[in-house]
Amino acid sequence: MSKKISIAIDGPASAGKSTVAKILAKELHYVYCDTGAMYRAITYQALVNDVDVHDEQALVQLLQKTMITFEPHQEGQKVFVNQQEVTQVIRKPQVTNQVSHVSVHKGVREELVRRQQKIAECGGIVMDGRDIGTAVLPNAEVKIFLIASVEERAERRFLENQKNGIDTPLEKLKEEIATRDHIDSTRKISPLVQAKDAILVDTTGLNIPEVVTKIKEIVSKQVKFA
Numbered sequence: 001m002s003k004k005i006s007i008a009i010d011g012p013a014s015a016g017k018s019t020v021a022k023i024l025a026k027e028l029h030y031v032y033c034d035t036g037a038m039y040r041a042i043t044y045q046a047l048v049n050d051v052d053v054h055d056e057q058a059l060v061q062l063l064q065k066t067m068i069t070f071e072p073h074q075e076g077q078k079v080f081v082n083q084q085e086v087t088q089v090i091r092k093p094q095v096t097n098q099v100s101h102v103s104v105h106k107g108v109r110e111e112l113v114r115r116q117q118k119i120a121e122c123g124g125i126v127m128d129g130r131d132i133g134t135a136v137l138p139n140a141e142v143k144i145f146l147i148a149s150v151e152e153r154a155e156r157r158f159l160e161n162q163k164n165g166i167d168t169p170l171e172k173l174k175e176e177i178a179t180r181d182h183i184d185s186t187r188k189i190s191p192l193v194q195a196k197d198a199i200l201v202d203t204t205g206l207n208i209p210e211v212v213t214k215i216k217e218i219v220s221k222q223v224k225f226a
């Protein structure tokens with residue numbers, strides 16, 4: 001059996017990170033960790049508890065009382081906040097449109113990065129997010145930076161929303177994605193940037209199996225698939 005490694009997948013919204021990460025984790029029998037779900041979970045808690053998303057101290061206090069857990073599931077994982085399932089609700093537009101304001105705060109990031117590094121301690125992990133290769137797992141054996149044009153990413157999110165009964169017009173989605181990418185890429189603490197040793201994969205025009213094939217080629221230089 002080959003050594004268990006850490007795989008970091010970063011990139012902007014809707015680049016396909018979680019889709020690829022879930023498939024890799026399943027095939028390798030690795031742990032999958034969706035770090036975006038953790039930022040979404042604390043954003044959801046802030047909205048439910050009327051905590052201002054710009055108030056760092058209040059958010060950090062809220063985070064101290066917020067247990068975020070994952071449960072493996074056929075299609076990836078279920079997300080729980082203080083044992084209440086929030087898998088679907090954290091994907092709603094209200095959360096999506098506020099999450100980048102929450103994730104700029106140093107105190108929030110420090111606590112969530114600490115929890116993410118704890119999850120990764122077991123080894124054999126596929127983690128996706130914005131700062132995995134640069135801050136959370138700087139020593140990951142494989143680092144991928146996934147991108148795609150903003151038009152294609154908005155179309156992907158549009159189709160995904162339609163399946164989930166969310167009816168946001170395509171143009172609005174494009175604006176929302178571009179705004180979120182801008183906040184994520186320009187924040188002071190751990191902005192979204194490609195790590196120096198990450199491999200850039202442009203998924204524009206590629207379907208999921210094509211992306212998975214490309215990524216598996218990169219990963220298989222480090223680890224064997226069954």
Ligand code: CDP
Pocket residue numbers: 012013014015035036037039040099100101103128129130131132180184
């Ligand atoms: O799935 P999608 O690309 O829409 O976003 P996500 O991965 O669920 O992440 C939601 C938000 O959390 C991002 O827009 C970032 O603001 C933040 N995030 C972060 O700052 N650092 C991470 N490692 C993961 C997510």
Ligand code: CDP
Pocket residue numbers: 011012013014015016017018019020156157159160203206207208211
């Ligand atoms: O995690 P991230 O926000 O980067 O993206 P995702 O949630 O994995 O993918 C966003 C949507 O795009 C999902 O509905 C995927 O099924 C779809 N997708 C696609 O159509 N083609 C790809 N090459 C990758 C993802």
